[in-house]
Amino acid sequence: KLNQIREVLTRDRSALPDVLALSEIENENVISILAKKLGYSEFAVSNSPDERGVDLALLWNGAKLKKVAKREHEIKSKALEGRFTRNILEVEFIVAGKYPLTVFVNHWPSQGNKNETRIDAAKVMMNRVKQIQKKNSKMSILATGDFNVIDTNRPDPFFSVVEKDGLSDVHSLFMESKDVDYREKVTYPLGTYFYGKKMQWNLLDRFFISKNLMGKSGLRAQITSYKIYAPKFITDTYEYTYKTDHHAGSHVTGIPKRYEHNTSRSSKAGYSDHFPIILKLKY
Secondary structure (H helix, E strand, C coil), X not given: CHHHHHHHHHCCCCCCCCEEEEEEEXXXXXXXXXXXXXXXXXXXXXXXXXXXXXXXXXXXXXXXXXXXXXXXXXXXXXXXXXXXXXXXXXXXXXXCCCEEEEEEEXXXXXXXXXXXXXXXXXXXHHHHHHHHHHHCCCCEEEEEEECCCCCCCCCCXXXXXXXXXXXXXXXXXXXXXXXXXXXXXXXXXXXXXXXXXXXXXXXXEEEEECHHHCCCCCCEEEEEEEEECCCHHHEEEXXXXXXXXXXXXXXXXXXXXXXXXXXXXXXHHCCCCCCCEEEEEEC
């Protein structure tokens, strides 16, 4: 598994990302091994009350980012009906010695839970964002992760909470940008996750940024750099096998090549059931 992650990160790159967010992490020991294997000197891991061992991690280049603080935020929702879910991981940095940046790593409750649970997760994150910005208006905010929100969720947790309270969706900014040729836009996958049973693409993984990351100077997001990273070697073909449905026998190419735990051959092991997303920050 560690080798598969390393291949995705390094096959098409000359250098590691300066910041890497990961979800579904078993424990801090696993991240310590991964960080060493990849070459990261610094990392932070959440410690959620969820007992499934599905925490969050952030790894970064200590030469470019100095950690100021790490915090976690528990999601408490009546709609969880007494169950626990993953905390939101928050790490505050100083970038290049002068630019304040706070990164939130998320893995919100799955679609098996009521939409209210994701609304409540959005409120936890955005209440914290507003608290930070009230204290320091120069603080840049980047939120990322697997938000588990699909287009049919109503009310939409993004529109009704995250974007309403001031963060912008980078995928939307990219698709609306006149600086990106439409011929490039149409080559992107329709989502980061493919749900085979419903033959449905979902854009579960996102970047959200504060308005001060949308300027033309200082620390800023390069919207044109955004990518759903889906090279051929991490893709697969899905065959619909539910014989009683009209989709029976259908094939969908270019879906994420999920990791297979029961093989010892790297060529068969796969990578993840989600595509990674990429964004560059400039200063």
